Amino acid sequence: MSWKQILGHDRIIHQFANAWQTGRLGHAYLFAGPPGIGKQSLARELANTLLCERKTSSFASCGECAGCHLFTANTHPDYLYATKPADKNEFPIKQVRELIDQFGMKSLRGGYKIAVLDDAETLSTEAANAFLKTLEEPPPKAMLILLSRVDSEQMLPTIRSRCQVVRFSALLPADVREILSRHGVDDPILRDRLARLGGGSPGQAIELNDPDLWAFRNILVGLLKSEQIDSLEFTKQWQQFIDEAGKESGPKRKRLALVLKLFVNLLQDAVRIVHGVPPLVADSELHEILSKFAERVGLDKIDRWTERAIAADDQNERYVQIDLILEAFADFLGR
Ligand SMILES: [Zn+2]
Structure with a gap:
């Protein structure tokens, strides 16, 4: 993938590019916004960019180095991803602890260590507290990204106050239609209908297809x-x-x-x-x-x-x- 694949979030991408160029990347982020809007895609591309091993001055993954190959094959040892099981209404604390343990270990390829935790709005107080130490004393060159479908104001204060909040807003209909087209929705009438009903969320629009x-x-x-x-x-x-x-x-x-x-x-x-x-x-x-x-x-x-x-x-x-x-x-x- 590349940044070009991500539509509608140019402002956020520029902010990360600037932070990277000036050495000001944070260690904990909370991506907040409606489901299906591209939070996970952006987190993945950010991780891929940071794990790319080709030294260049541009904020992009090369797609060719060993780091990029491992990332694309979903086998990069320094990229962790956890999501809540579909049949649970709360993020299991055991899974959270495992993620934190692995996150605290040294990077295996000598670069960044990145963990993405999806469904962060379902963290219990106990699970959120398990993050406190990691959020306050992060391992060096590590980045934790929490993805939440609710607004940051509704998140537990222990999490919210220790993360940089990145707000994702609805996409323009034209961007949703473009994403639908890339997903093989060829009929322009159907595309338009799905985009309207999806309300600015390409993920929703795709589900409705x-x-x-x-x-x-x-x-x-x-x-x-x-x-x-x-x-x-x-x-x-x-x-x-x-x-x-x-x-x-x-x-x-x-x-x-x-x-x-x-x-x-x-x-x-x-x-x-x-x-x-x-x-x-x-x-x-x-x-x-x-x-x-x-x-x-x-x-x-x-x-x-x-x-x-x-x-x-x-x-x-x-x-x-x-x-x-x-x-x-x-x-x-x-x-
Ligand atoms: Zn690369």
Whole structure:
């Protein structure tokens, strides 16, 4: 990879380049920003650049030296990466301690030692405290990068106060479309639709690029068309769609979240249409269906449904059992 692959974060890249050129790189950073926005990609490229063994005056990895080869093959001994297991709602302390132990060891190739910890917003107080010594007395030539999907203000103060905070903001639609194009989304209409729905997060937009998901959206549209919602039938269909994601809970929860996102978008597009504002995603065919739906149920009900969908998403984030979330949600819609 190279810095060119990272779109929308030029300011951050320049800040790191300046810090590197003037010998002012920090030893602990907190990258904060919404999911799928490029925090991990930037952390990886930063690590690759610092671990590159070719001496040059430019802030870039050469892609050819032994350090770069090891990094690309994911076998660089001085690069550590840890992420929370998908089925846990808290970062396991054991995993944190292992990372800290390895981080404290001498660099094996004589250069930088870099550790990236993803999902840092899920660190417990105990796990965060395990970092204190490392953050206060970092090993020489070491850099710890924490990635968090919540704003730094919501992070534990013990972490926040000892890291340099780097805030990542949403990308421009053009940058998201470009990233989608690089990921093989060739259809410009689909690209545009995904970029709008992704709300400045290329990661979200890529996740939404799933034909099965869009097929399931027709079931959601069917709900908005029906006078009386059959909660049981809807729960069954939704459960089946989620189960098709596999056995692991991570992909299942992701699917649940994506369905809720599409549902909220349909409701919001209905509201836009009522107010005479162009819908974000709905095409002309759907325009009429949403318009009729809004007329039939009224804006108050649409607001209540939207709130309920957001609450279900929140439950999903808090690892409430999936079938309970589905049942309660479908039951609410059927009332
Ligand atoms: Zn290199």
